Amino acid sequence: MKEKELRRSMSVFPIGTVMKLTDLTARQIRYYEEQDLIHTERNEGNRRMYSLNDIDVLLEIKDYLTDGLNMAGIKRIYEMQEKEKLSFQNSTHQLTDHDVRRILYDEIVSQSGMIGKSKDSFQSGGPRL
Amino acid sequence: MKEKELRRSMSVFPIGTVMKLTDLTARQIRYYEEQDLIHTERNEGNRRMYSLNDIDVLLEIKDYLTDGLNMAGIKRIYEMQEKEKLSFQNSTHQLTDHDVRRILYDEIVSQSGMIGKSKDSFQSGGPRL
DNA sequence: GAGTCAATGTCATATTTTATGACACGAAAA
DNA sequence: TTTTCGTGTCATAAAATATGACATTGACTC
Structure with a gap:
């Protein structure tokens, strides 16, 4: 599965394609x-080039925004994931990425300014994982 | 597997990306x-946009050219494949696409002007399938 | 060897796409 | 009310692509 990972992380899409694919x-x-x-690669001519993984992240961001999170909240989610990724090395991990995202997501949502927002806009159990 | 097919046929790559991916x-x-x-799609601004399938075809063409085929030969191969695809509908097919390509390839190679070319440049059994 | 043809290189010009920075605006927060 | 946030819009510059023309190279023909 190493080759697939590599393909998913190759920066091959110009921003125009990403716009259509993500509707952003x-x-x-x-x-x-x-x-x-997101951290975007540039080609020799300074044009942004995106990978499939980048597109996934953008779609995630869309979902988070739909759920009422703001940039700061989303950023924190990704920062925490980053930390988890690092501590992942010297410890067997009982939590899957799925679990981690769910936990962090719930934390952020309950902590951030979600007062006065309809609870209906939340799907039970957190974001699409 | 229908969704994957769809994704593979979506025209999402500009020619610059295809150049790098195919080294053409x-x-x-x-x-x-x-x-x-090949039959290339265009976007609203008349720019050519390619799919993963298109890229596969281009890599195939490269291989055929390396093997000494010319445009006419390659075109015939694709035309025959096209025919096979059509007759595929009303008959159970004993031959896989793999078989068909191999057969057509051998036919073309033995028929076209390959005299005086080293036999070494042929991998046994036909093209990469 | 001269001529021919197929595949590709190269160049000029026009159009499209993208990058960047600035200003604007509506909604939500303070 | 005043700020801030996320986004729209516009102007300008640069990069990427389309198209058509001409050049080149190698293989084949005569």
Whole structure:
């Protein structure tokens, strides 16, 4: 499965394709990058090039935003995931990535300013994982 | 497996990406299109956009050329495949695509002007399938 | 050897796509 | 009300692509 991973992380899509695939505007995509939610590669001509993984992240971000999270919240989620990834090395991990995302997500949602928002906009059990 | 097929046939790559992925020049890619070896989609702005399947075909074409086939030969191979695809509907097919390609390939190679070319440049059993 | 043809290189010009920075705006927060 | 956040929009510059023309190279023919 190593080759598939590699393919999924190859930066091969220009922003125009990503716009269509994610239904985000270039403005939005660049803004999320500016906010450090994604880290985009550039080609020799300074054009942003995206991987399948990048597109997954953008779709995740869309979901989080739909659920009422803001940039700061989403960023924290990814930061925590990052930490988990690191501590993953010297400890057997009882928690799957799935678990971690769910836990962090619930934490963020219950902690951030979600007062006055309809609870209906939440699917039970957290984001699409 | 229907969704995967769909994804493989989505035209999402600009020619620049295809150049890198196939190690072909834009001139070559356009020429193969001009010769009807590939049929390229265009986006709203008239730019060519390629699918994963298109890239596979281009890599096949490279292989065929390496093996000494010319445009006409390659075109015939694809035409015959096309026919097979059509007759495929009203008959149970004993031959797999793999078989068909091999048979057509051998036919073309033995029939076309391969005299005086080293037999070493042929891998036994036909092209990469 | 000269000519021909197939596949590709190269160049010029026009159009499209993208990058960047600035300003605007509506909704939510303070 | 005033800020802040996420996004829209616009102007300008640069990169990527389309197209058509001409050049080149190798193989084949005569």
